[in-house]
Amino acid sequence: MDTDEEGENDCDISADLLDVSGCSAADHRVVLHFDLDCYYAQVEMIRNPALRTKPLGVQQKYIIVTCNYLARELGVTKLMLVKDALEKCPNLVIVKGEDLTCYREMSYQVTELLMSYCHLVERLGFDENFVDATEMVENRIKDTDMSSLSFVGHVYKHDASAVDVQEHARLALGSVIASELREALHSKLGLTSCAGIASNKLLAKLISGTFKPNQQTALLPQSTAELMSSLSGPGKVPGIGYRTAEKLKALGVMSIPALQGAPLHQLVREFGDATAKRIQSLAYGTDPSPVTPAGPPQSLSDEDSFRKISTVMEVESKVRELLSCLTERMQKDGRLPQTLRLTLRRSTAVNRWFCRESRQCPIPHHTARRVLTGGTEAVPELVSMVMRLFHRLVDVGEGFHLTLLNVCFTNLQNKSTGRNAISSYFTHTPLRAAHTSTQAQETVGAVSTPDTPLSHTQTGAMCGVNNTQITELLQHTPLSSSLSSPSSSSLRQTSLSQAVQAESPVSPLQPVLEHSDEKRVDTGDSRPASVLEKRKSSDLPPHIDPDVFRELPEHIQKELLASFWTAGSVPGDSTGAQGSAYTQHFTERVTAHLNQQGVSQCGESSVSHTDMAHNDDFSTGHAQNELCGEGQRSKEELSAGCPVTQVGHPDVPTNVDPRIFSELPPDVQAELLADWKQRKPMLKVPSKLASKHAVARGGRPAPKGSQSNSLLKYFKPS
DNA sequence: AAGCAATAG
DNA sequence: GGTTCTATTGCTT
Numbered sequence: 001m002d003t004d005e006e007g008e009n010d011c012d013i014s015a016d017l018l019d020v021s022g023c024s025a026a027d028h029r030v031v032l033h034f035d036l037d038c039y040y041a042q043v044e045m046i047r048n049p050a051l052r053t054k055p056l057g058v059q060q061k062y063i064i065v066t067c068n069y070l071a072r073e074l075g076v077t078k079l080m081l082v083k084d085a086l087e088k089c090p091n092l093v094i095v096k097g098e099d100l101t102c103y104r105e106m107s108y109q110v111t112e113l114l115m116s117y118c119h120l121v122e123r124l125g126f127d128e129n130f131v132d133a134t135e136m137v138e139n140r141i142k143d144t145d146m147s148s149l150s151f152v153g154h155v156y157k158h159d160a161s162a163v164d165v166q167e168h169a170r171l172a173l174g175s176v177i178a179s180e181l182r183e184a185l186h187s188k189l190g191l192t193s194c195a196g197i198a199s200n201k202l203l204a205k206l207i208s209g210t211f212k213p214n215q216q217t218a219l220l221p222q223s224t225a226e227l228m229s230s231l232s233g234p235g236k237v238p239g240i241g242y243r244t245a246e247k248l249k250a251l252g253v254m255s256i257p258a259l260q261g262a263p264l265h266q267l268v269r270e271f272g273d274a275t276a277k278r279i280q281s282l283a284y285g286t287d288p289s290p291v292t293p294a295g296p297p298q299s300l301s302d303e304d305s306f307r308k309i310s311t312v313m314e315v316e317s318k319v320r321e322l323l324s325c326l327t328e329r330m331q332k333d334g335r336l337p338q339t340l341r342l343t344l345r346r347s348t349a350v351n352r353w354f355c356r357e358s359r360q361c362p363i364p365h366h367t368a369r370r371v372l373t374g375g376t377e378a379v380p381e382l383v384s385m386v387m388r389l390f391h392r393l394v395d396v397g398e399g400f401h402l403t404l405l406n407v408c409f410t411n412l413q414n415k416s417t418g419r420n421a422i423s424s425y426f427t428h429t430p431l432r433a434a435h436t437s438t439q440a441q442e443t444v445g446a447v448s449t450p451d452t453p454l455s456h457t458q459t460g461a462m463c464g465v466n467n468t469q470i471t472e473l474l475q476h477t478p479l480s481s482s483l484s485s486p487s488s489s490s491l492r493q494t495s496l497s498q499a500v501q502a503e504s505p506v507s508p509l510q511p512v513l514e515h516s517d518e519k520r521v522d523t524g525d526s527r528p529a530s531v532l533e534k535r536k537s538s539d540l541p542p543h544i545d546p547d548v549f550r551e552l553p554e555h556i557q558k559e560l561l562a563s564f565w566t567a568g569s570v571p572g573d574s575t576g577a578q579g580s581a582y583t584q585h586f587t588e589r590v591t592a593h594l595n596q597q598g599v600s601q602c603g604e605s606s607v608s609h610t611d612m613a614h615n616d617d618f619s620t621g622h623a624q625n626e627l628c629g630e631g632q633r634s635k636e637e638l639s640a641g642c643p644v645t646q647v648g649h650p651d652v653p654t655n656v657d658p659r660i661f662s663e664l665p666p667d668v669q670a671e672l673l674a675d676w677k678q679r680k681p682m683l684k685v686p687s688k689l690a691s692k693h694a695v696a697r698g699g700r701p702a703p704k705g706s707q708s709n710s711l712l713k714y715f716k717p718s
Numbered sequence: 719a720a721g722c723a724a725t726a727g
Numbered sequence: 728g729g730t731t732c733t734a735t736t737g738c739t740t
Contacts, residue, residue: 039727060731066727079730100732125727125734241725242728272738303732339719354729358721406732411719 027221030174031291032131033196033204034181036110037213039127041068043106044095046190055089057082058097061305065097069213100126106189111294113188114181122201123294130201131181132291137173144173152179153195153216156207156223168220171197175218182216202287203227205238224285234259237282244271244279259283296412300333301341302326303406308347310401312387319386322407323379330409331375336368337409340382342389345404356404359389363409372415 036042040058045051045068055071057064064085067076075088085092097103107126114121120132151160151168152175165172178195185191195216196208206227207219219227231237233254235245247270248254253262260283267276281287302322309315319342330337343358363385370378386407394400 035727063730065731081730098732104733123734127727239725243724246728297734299734301733305731341721343721356722360720362719404731408734 027199028134029199030133030137030170031198031200031204032133032174032178032181033198033201033208034110034114034129034131034178034185035194035196035205035208036127036185037192037194038066038068038072039107040066040097040103041071042191043103044097046106047102051093051095054093055091056093056095057085059094060096060098064092064094067092106191109189110185110191113184115294117181117184119293120291121294122291124205128205129294130204130291133174133177136177137170140173140177141169144169149173149176151175151218153218154211156210156217156219157226158220158223160218163220171199171218171220175216178216200285200287201289201291202238202282203285206231228283228285229256231256234279234283237279239282239287240279247271256283296333296335298412299408299410300326300329300337300412301406301408302329303343303404305345305404307403308401309403309405310399312390312396315390315402315405316383316387318405319390319407320379320383322405323382323386324376326407326409327371327376327378327382330371333412334372335412335414337363337371338368338411338413339363339409340385340389341406341408341410342386342393343404343406343408344390344393344402346394347401347403356406357393358406359392360408360410361385361389 041056044056044058051068053070055068055074055076057067057071057076059065059082062082064076064078064080064082066078067085071085071089071092074092076085076092080088082094085094103126107123110127111121111123111129114129114131118131118133118136120135122130124130146166146169149165149169149172151163151165151172154160155163155175163172174197178197182193182195185193192214194208194212194214196204196206196210197216197218198204198207199219199221203219203224207217210217233245234240234248234256235242237256240248248259251262251266251270253259259280262280264276264280267280270276271279302325304318304322306318309318339360340363341358341360343356345354345356363382367378367381367385370381
């Protein structure tokens with residue numbers, strides 16, 4: 001009978017059975033999951049808007065790691081061999097994506113933007129974020145008029161307009177918030193995304209991909225079972241990977257219902273108590289794991305793969321290369337690396353046993369310090385440390401065949417004092433934000449217009465971008481007079497931080513920083529689109545050249561007007577960041593527009609290197625950096641966005657073509673130089689990032705060392 | 719603390 | 728059951 005142990009000890013699963021009926025304590029959370037659309041490809045299209053109209057693939061080594069939707073329509077898929085992709089789609093435009101710098105930087109800007117509205121943000125890879133919006137919903141639910149509330153976006157297996165919002169008010173509010181955050185990502189960073197709204201991370205993640213791209217979906221609690229059983233097998237459950245799925249198969253568990261119904265003791269035998277319970281709960285759609293706030297990364301690593309490295313010399317030079325990049329990153333980070341790890345992959349001929357092996361060692365204090373102070377001066381000592389690790393792994397007497405090397409700094413210790421406020425973790429990658437998205441026709445009822453008065457300083461995207469924008473102009477546009485007039489006229493004038501600041505409408509989306517408790521009477525609707533229409537070019541901010549403005553297509557004009565209208569409500573700060581919000585955006589749009597019109601791009605059309613994909617043997621790392629037809633470039637240069645030969649003025653950034661620079665009017669040159677010189681002091685936002693909520697729930701006490709200080713450094717430039 | 723396995727994007 | 732280039736967590740020693 002029932003005298004078994006397993007029957008009596010707890011009531012774990014039965015708790016789940018209770019909440020099928022709708023509201024129980026367990027679905028109390030509102031969790032959002034954001035997933036950037038084809039992320040790397042999107043970043044590349046932002047860097048070069050001309051790519052938007054073409055099928056685009058991002059290449060790492062010999063595979064296409066991701067591609068845009070145009071390419072997908074033509075049959076290209078993720079992780080496809082370059083050769084296959086080109087067969088399918090001969091017109092595929094390919095950009096190299098081995099250097100992750102710009103993807104990483106933009107990724108942190110995304111997290112940072114989300115965090116500015118809600119501190120509970122957890123990163124998952126570079127392109128996904130969870131947000132626990134429970135508290136935001138609670139705060140908002142009081143003063144929202146239920147009769148005007150409705151779902152934004154899709155509701156899984158339901159007609160969104162037919163769902164009873166009274167019954168699902170919190171979820172509906174979650175969908176409103178998700179759409180506002182997505183709109184913020186779009187208007188501030190130019191990125192489109194999908195979002196899922198549900199009661200926990202598992203469900204939010206699973207639901208977010210149901211309508212793609214650039215759409216969002218909410219999951220009603222009563223649809224949970226349907227969602228789960230729609231998965232083709234246990235392996236599709238996030239958290240159950242290949243190995244676990246294989247083991248389950250061996251147990252005869254091949255479907256979600258099977259996993260739900262599997263005898264617990266059997267799972268426990270295979271996986272242990274904790275894992276067994278966890279995966280079975282997952283099968284029911286239960287996931288108690290908290291949204292754990294993101295911090296700076298816990299390790300920094302750099303790696304390269306190759307066909308073959310078999311001499312110590314090659315190893316050493318590859319290691320040196322990796323360490324140079326890595327120490328630079330480490331220096332910007334500002335934390336002290338306390339351990340160093342080497343990992344490698346060997347090709348054992350007999351059994352293609354692809355596994356990574358590693359050795360690590362502590363880093364002497366003086367060496368670690370030198371990494372931070374001297375940067376690459378520390379490289380030689382690090383190289384010799386790594387080589388010692390290498391000899392621990394490989395008996396060179398035998399001969400060896402490596403296919404990958406990785407070096408990693410871990411055990412990162414916060415530099416206690418706020419003293420060395422290492423500047424800009426993010427050196428801003430060229431940013432062209434806010435494009436009118438081509439495929440964005442989801443009904444975005446409440447806040448569709450590009451207003452969302454985001455009344456906080458979006459540091460990453462706004463401050464200091466002036467310069468990058470100028471830089472962009474220098475890089476991507478011909479020296480035609482048509483351009484120099486708008487750019488210089490709009491960029492030249494320098495002081496006007498106040499213009500529109502007067503009355504920005506109250507945002508339904510309040511950034512967490514200023515926490516305004518003022519009664520907002522009119523939150524939801526308020527903003528008729530007519531406001532936009534009423535603005536004529538006579539309303540242009542003073543620094544915008546009306547003639548240039550009129551040249552732009554109407555939809556871009558509109559977009560810009562909207563941004564003029566909403567930007568700038570930066571309250572107390574804007575130190576020297578003169579009117580950057582306006583000018584930056586304006587400049588961007590003009591530039592993007594010109595590019596889209598096929599203005600010849602400095603001869604360097606990064607568009608036509610579809611060949612050269614396969615001819616390199618992928619042997620020793622380099623060689624393949626032949627990107628824009630300008631010979632070799634280092635990874636860093638590539639990430640900085642197509643530099644040219646280095647000559648010229650010491651203060652001219654490396655990513656600016658000195659020739660082009662020299663042809664600019666002298667006054668513009670002077671201004672740029674001045675700008676570049678005091679770039680660092682210029683950025684700064686003393687925002688106080690949530691310290692109170694550092695420990696959110698049962699989770700972890702926030703990142704190690706928990707210096708909100710260091711976290712800030714990580715996210716903010718300055 | 720070290721090394722690895724598993725998971726994920 | 729691998730392609731890339733990361734990054735995290737948890738188990739085992």
